[in-house]
Amino acid sequence: xxxxxxxxxxxxxxxxxxxxxxxxxxxxxxxxxxxxxxxxxxxxxxxxxxxxxxxxxxxxxxxxxxxxxxxxxxxxxxxxxxxxxxxxxxxxxxxxxxxxxxxxxxxxxxxxxxxxxxxxxxxxxxxxxxxxxxxxxxxxxxxxxxxxxxxxxxxxxxxxxxxxxxxxxxxxxxxxxxxxxxxxxxxxxxxxxxxxxxxxxxxxxxxxxxxxxxxxxxxxxxxxxxxxxxxxxxxxxxxxxxxxxxxxx
Numbered sequence: 001x002x003x004x005x006x007x008x009x010x011x012x013x014x015x016x017x018x019x020x021x022x023x024x025x026x027x028x029x030x031x032x033x034x035x036x037x038x039x040x041x042x043x044x045x046x047x048x049x050x051x052x053x054x055x056x057x058x059x060x061x062x063x064x065x066x067x068x069x070x071x072x073x074x075x076x077x078x079x080x081x082x083x084x085x086x087x088x089x090x091x092x093x094x095x096x097x098x099x100x101x102x103x104x105x106x107x108x109x110x111x112x113x114x115x116x117x118x119x120x121x122x123x124x125x126x127x128x129x130x131x132x133x134x135x136x137x138x139x140x141x142x143x144x145x146x147x148x149x150x151x152x153x154x155x156x157x158x159x160x161x162x163x164x165x166x167x168x169x170x171x172x173x174x175x176x177x178x179x180x181x182x183x184x185x186x187x188x189x190x191x192x193x194x195x196x197x198x199x200x201x202x203x204x205x206x207x208x209x210x211x212x213x214x215x216x217x218x219x220x221x222x223x224x225x226x227x228x229x230x231x232x233x234x235x236x237x238x239x240x241x242x243x244x245x246x247x248x249x
Contacts, residue, residue, distance in 0.1 A: 023048060025095055025102070028056060039063050044107055054092065057103040064101070072170070073101065079146050079172050087137035089157065089167040108165045110158035117153055121225030130156075131219050133164040138211055141166075145175035147185070147207025151214035152194045153221060173207055192234060193217065193227050197242050224249050 024030050028045040035042045040059045047054060064073060080091035080103075090106040113130065116122065122130070134156065141148060148155075150171040157165040171189045184204030196213035198205040220228045228246035231237035240246065 024056070025097075028054070028104070030056065039067070039069065053107045053109075055089075055105045055107040057105060059101040059103070061096075061099055061101060075174070076169050076172065077103075079169050079174065082144055083141050083146055083169075085137055085140045087133045087164050087166060088140070089165045106165070108157040108159045108167070110160060110162070112154050113156040113158055113164065114153035116158070117221055117225065122222050124223065127219070127222035129162075130164050130222060131215070134166065134215060134218065137164070137166045138215060142208045142211070147173045147175075148211050148214075149173060149185075149187075149207060150190050150194075151211055151218065152191045153218060154191075156218070175207070190214065192237055193229060193231075195241070197244075200238050200241060220248075 024045065027047055027049055029048055031044040031046065033041060033043055034055060040057050042055055042057045045054050045056045046052070059073065064070060077091070077094055084090060089108060092104045092106070095102045095104065121127075134151075138148065138151070146169075148166065148169060148171075150168060151166070155166065155168040157167050159165055173185055173187070183206075185207050186202070186204050188199060188202060190199065190210070194214045194217045196205065196210040199210055217228060226249070228248075229237055229240040230246075231240060
């Protein structure tokens with residue numbers, strides 16, 4: 001009888017173990033996948049101690065080392081710790097295992113601003129509000145020597161209160177990164193349709209000014225519902241950006 005009781009209790013413990021969720025780093029119950037890229041995946045997760053929802057960005061260490069991105073990841077962490085602002089996605093903590101690096105970040109439940117403008121232009125009052133919040137966040141970054149360099153609607157999230165949150169500082173730079181003694185940045189980055197002409201020239205550029213250019217493109221998209229520089233191929237796009245060839249609807 002004792003043996004059978006032991007077997008039964010063992011089965012019960014096994015069933016309970018199956019029901020208990022596997023916790024990441026002992027604290028986070030990982031939920032659905034929010035997005036995926038070449039080097040990272042982002043999940044929504046619940047902190048079982050506080051019941052708070054967070055976003056966890058999981059980066060593959062092997063790929064990071066293979067592609068020589070260690071310094072870039074370190075810079076992104078340092079930048080996120082430097083720019084704490086109501087309209088910027090907050091980094092709570094960074095953790096690591098043998099194979100992964102985890103960014104535990106603020107979870108923004110409203111999705112990308114891009115999904116809102118993909119249906120057409122916004123009302124002027126809504127566009128104004130988003131733009132004011134964007135400029136507030138960008139000005140805060142620039143005051144601390146941080147340049148985003150990849151501003152676009154896909155990197156602007158909206159929270160449950162309808163407020164903007166700037167995200168994805170993976171291509172960001174800091175003022176001390178300039179090379180060549182001219183106080184200019186030289187790395188080509190950013191989405192082509194939002195890139196300033198001086199970035200295309202590859203002669204060096206002011207990080208703050210190219211962010212402001214991208215903000216202008218975003219404002220155009222918010223109010224017009226389309227990009228200012230329409231194109232059929234990348235060459236024609238760059239030509240139009242150089243010439244400032246666009247029309248307001």
